[in-house]
Amino acid sequence: MRILYVEDTLLNLCLIERIARMGNHEVINYVYAEQALENFERDQPDLVLVDLRLEGEMSGVELIERLRAAGYTQPIIVITAQAGDDVMERCQAAGCTEFYNKPLMVREMVRLLHRYAQDKPFDHFSSVG
Numbered sequence: 001m002r003i004l005y006v007e008d009t010l011l012n013l014c015l016i017e018r019i020a021r022m023g024n025h026e027v028i029n030y031v032y033a034e035q036a037l038e039n040f041e042r043d044q045p046d047l048v049l050v051d052l053r054l055e056g057e058m059s060g061v062e063l064i065e066r067l068r069a070a071g072y073t074q075p076i077i078v079i080t081a082q083a084g085d086d087v088m089e090r091c092q093a094a095g096c097t098e099f100y101n102k103p104l105m106v107r108e109m110v111r112l113l114h115r116y117a118q119d120k121p122f123d124h125f126s127s128v129g
Helices: 010-022 033-043 060-069 085-094 106-118
Strands: 002-006 026-030 047-050 076-080 098-101
Touching: 002 010, 002 033, 010 026, 010 106, 026 033, 033 060, 047 060, 060 076, 060 085, 085 098, 098 106
Parallel strands: 002 026, 002 047, 047 076, 076 098
Antiparallel strands: none
């Protein structure tokens, strides 16, 4: 499974990469949402993990909104240190599939990746960008 992780904290990226390797999954990382959006069609991820606070002009919520508006139907999982019902509601309104708070729990992430890997193949988007 190809996993796109839009995250600007190296420690969180390393954790997801280690967990993904356990299931023989590939992780593609971008620090900027703009980079992820620009390369999205080429990368063709099966699953998107996204932080809300990112480097650059675009937030994680805006990235989710743009992906959904472009027709991407695969799961988009928010992984963030921002907590609260209002944050979760904004993410759900943008189109996120699931929401996880940092710090990441390894068992939860292992189960999450395993579950979505079993759900493959996904129907990919037609055009994003």
